[in-house]
Amino acid sequence: MARHPFDEAVALTRVAATAQEHGREAPAHFDGQPHPAYANMVGPFGGVTAAQMLQSVLQHPQLLGEPVALTVNFAAAVADAPFRIEARPARTNRSTQHWTMTLLQTDAQGVDATVITATAVTAVRRDTWSATDSPMPTVPRPMDVARVLPAKRVRWIERYDMRPVIGPIPEHWDGAESDSLTQLWLRDDPPRPLDFLSLAAMADVFFPRVWRRRAVMTPVGTVSMTVYFHAGRAELATTGQGHLLGQARSQSFFNGFFDQSAELWDEAGHLLATTHQIVYYKE
Amino acid sequence: MARHPFDEAVALTRVAATAQEHGREAPAHFDGQPHPAYANMVGPFGGVTAAQMLQSVLQHPQLLGEPVALTVNFAAAVADAPFRIEARPARTNRSTQHWTMTLLQTDAQGVDATVITATAVTAVRRDTWSATDSPMPTVPRPMDVARVLPAKRVRWIERYDMRPVIGPIPEHWDGAESDSLTQLWLRDDPPRPLDFLSLAAMADVFFPRVWRRRAVMTPVGTVSMTVYFHAGRAELATTGQGHLLGQARSQSFFNGFFDQSAELWDEAGHLLATTHQIVYYKE
Numbered sequence: 226m227a228r229h230p231f232d233e234a235v236a237l238t239r240v241a242a243t244a245q246e247h248g249r250e251a252p253a254h255f256d257g258q259p260h261p262a263y264a265n266m267v268g269p270f271g272g273v274t275a276a277q278m279l280q281s282v283l284q285h286p287q288l289l290g291e292p293v294a295l296t297v298n299f300a301a302a303v304a305d306a307p308f309r310i311e312a313r314p315a316r317t318n319r320s321t322q323h324w325t326m327t328l329l330q331t332d333a334q335g336v337d338a339t340v341i342t343a344t345a346v347t348a349v350r351r352d353t354w355s356a357t358d359s360p361m362p363t364v365p366r367p368m369d370v371a372r373v374l375p376a377k378r379v380r381w382i383e384r385y386d387m388r389p390v391i392g393p394i395p396e397h398w399d400g401a402e403s404d405s406l407t408q409l410w411l412r413d414d415p416p417r418p419l420d421f422l423s424l425a426a427m428a429d430v431f432f433p434r435v436w437r438r439r440a441v442m443t444p445v446g447t448v449s450m451t452v453y454f455h456a457g458r459a460e461l462a463t464t465g466q467g468h469l470l471g472q473a474r475s476q477s478f479f480n481g482f483f484d485q486s487a488e489l490w491d492e493a494g495h496l497l498a499t500t501h502q503i504v505y506y507k508e
Numbered sequence: 509m510a511r512h513p514f515d516e517a518v519a520l521t522r523v524a525a526t527a528q529e530h531g532r533e534a535p536a537h538f539d540g541q542p543h544p545a546y547a548n549m550v551g552p553f554g555g556v557t558a559a560q561m562l563q564s565v566l567q568h569p570q571l572l573g574e575p576v577a578l579t580v581n582f583a584a585a586v587a588d589a590p591f592r593i594e595a596r597p598a599r600t601n602r603s604t605q606h607w608t609m610t611l612l613q614t615d616a617q618g619v620d621a622t623v624i625t626a627t628a629v630t631a632v633r634r635d636t637w638s639a640t641d642s643p644m645p646t647v648p649r650p651m652d653v654a655r656v657l658p659a660k661r662v663r664w665i666e667r668y669d670m671r672p673v674i675g676p677i678p679e680h681w682d683g684a685e686s687d688s689l690t691q692l693w694l695r696d697d698p699p700r701p702l703d704f705l706s707l708a709a710m711a712d713v714f715f716p717r718v719w720r721r722r723a724v725m726t727p728v729g730t731v732s733m734t735v736y737f738h739a740g741r742a743e744l745a746t747t748g749q750g751h752l753l754g755q756a757r758s759q760s761f762f763n764g765f766f767d768q769s770a771e772l773w774d775e776a777g778h779l780l781a782t783t784h785q786i787v788y789y790k791e
Contacts, residue, residue, distance in 0.1 A: 293731065293732075293765050293786060294581075294731065294732040294786050296579045296627060296732070296734065298577075298606050298627050298629060300598060300599035300601075300606035301599055301601065315583060315610070315622045315625050316583035316584055316621070316622045316623075316625075318583075318584065321731065321788070323581050323583035323622070323625055325608070325625050327598070338599070339598045339599045339606070340599075342598050342599075342606055342608050342627055343627075344579060344581050344625055344626075344627060344732070346581060346731050346732055346786070348731075348764065348765070348788075350762075350763040350764050350765070351763060351764055352763055353763050353764050353789065353790070353791050354722070354761070354791065355761050355762045355763055356685075356721065356760075356761045357759065357760050357761070357762075358687060358688045358721065358757060358758050358759055358760070358761075359759035359760065402639075404641060405641045438639065438641070439637070448576065448577065448604065448629050448631075449576075449577040449579070449627070449629055449734075451579065451732075451734050451784060453760075453765075453767045453784070453786045455759075455760035455762040455765075455767070456762065457763060474641060475641050476640065476641055476642035476738075476771065476779060476782050477639075477640050477641070477642065477736075477738035477779045477782065478637070478638050478639045478640070478641075479633075479638045479640075479738040479739065480633040480634060480635060480636050480638055480740060481631065481633050481634055481636050482576050482631070482633070482736075482738075484736045484738070484782055486769065486782075486784075488759065496759060496760045499759050499760065499767055499769075499784075501734060501736070501769075501782075501784050503576060503577045503629070503736045505604070505631075506636065507636070508636050508637065
């Protein structure tokens with residue numbers, strides 16, 4: 226059976242470190258490249274880039290525990306060319322570990338330029354009292370909602386089965402203002418068992434909130450995104466290939482940057498991740 | 509007139525770099541130390557640590573623009589001892605700039621250990637269409653709400669005038685579960701004109717959501733926090749020494765980590781910042 230395109234996209238190859246740094250934990254170096262199946266308008270879909278940054282942690286030989294938090298800063302557009310990710314365990318405690326990651330690409334001048342910076346927290350979780358204060362909204366089940374196949378301007382959209390419940394992408398770009406809320410069912414296409422990498426990528430599937438809010442297609446670009454994981458490997462395994470309910474909305478649009486907060490529940494109503502990002506918009 | 513304790517706390521001294529790194533932008537180095545007026549149960553109040561990390565960016569000679577996003581990872585407890593912050597402009601674009609920062613302290617073995625990692629995005633903002641999707645809740649005005657002076661277990665609490673509207677810290681630690689929502693008016697004590705540094709600190713003033721949710725005082729510690737700034741220097745100047753309305757709640761408590769999302773509005777109802785954090789809890 227052919228490998229799932231997402232697995233191809235997040236495959237990294239560990240390489241020997243080329244530079245020695247002193248006095249701190251040395252980073253591990255990984256080679257990777259954007260995958261054509263997840264191409265965006267310019268460069269790759271940011272969700273897959275976020276997953277690649279997390280992958281460098283998950284494949285690091287010194288990894289402790291499972292992901293708790295991930296922040297990815299999109300410092301420049303990722304070029305359709307090979308990249309290197311450096312992942313460093315900045316601090317390892319008894320049950321938590323803090324990571325810094327950098328994605329580099331060789332620029333036109335032959336210099337390794339920083340394209341993405343990121344941090345992550347991993348932890349060995351223990352069973353504790355647990356609860357949710359964000360119950361899943363009451364919505365129709367995924368198979369009772371029509372899948373939307375948007376105009377195929379970008380490749381990565383085809384890699385997700387998306388079923389908007391409310392707040393679809395505007396049909397008419399007429400400047401009619403509304404709220405910024407979208408709810409949709411989503412899963413990989415073809416289906417793929419959920420893991421931390423695909424969950425991180427799905428945190429970035431929502432079309433830009435400013436498009437929903439204004440019905441004006443202004444240019445946008447995420448500059449920083451954070452994902453908090455509220456599930457362990459066992460909970461993700463239970464979700465399997467089922468749909469996730471995603472909900473996203475903004476709180477502020479101010480002079481060129483808006484925020485987005487989103488939640489991802491599985492079909493059983495477990496809140497698996499909450500995620501936040503700040504996005505540049507042009508006008 | 510004596511300097512405000514917050515200004516003393518965020519004062520950093522730039523020092524000559526001690527190590528040379530090659531191939532990337534060199535970091536600037538700053539010396540600082542925890543301030544006794546902002547002491548927490550163990551080490552300093554995390555909000556002031558976040559402000560110190562941001563200060564290293566604001567004082568950096570290569571700074572471009574104003575803060576848009578800040579993520580601070582609390583990798584270890586900050587000791588009551590001097591520290592060094594390294595701040596590096598990882599990528600400078602035409603109107604945005606990406607930063608990585610590290611706070612180091614010399615450990616018992618004489619080694620410089622990473623205590624805090626952080627990233628920030630700064631930008632030269634342009635006037636654009638702006639709007640908010642998170643209007644300020646309708647609440648009594650600050651002077652109509654009683655200031656609460658909690659038991660003085662920790663010093664930093666005294667540095668904030670806090671007036672809980674709903675969801676105060678539990679009076680009875682009887683395990684009676686409720687929701688995780690708190691709304692309160694707050695400002696510096698003594699009053700101080702709002703700036704990006706004090707706004708970043710105020711993003712961390714909320715007592716742990718798990719205490720509110722459970723009425724059980726379990727040990728906690730923030731592991732990562734993110735602040736998105738939705739105001740420029742002019743908007744902060746307009747706020748001046750007025751109170752901010754803070755609102756905080758959690759979405760998930762799962763096996764040792766809970767999240768917190770919060771908003772900060774000024775008295776005129778402008779949403780100045782949204783902020784998110786993930787917090788360790790013991791049981």
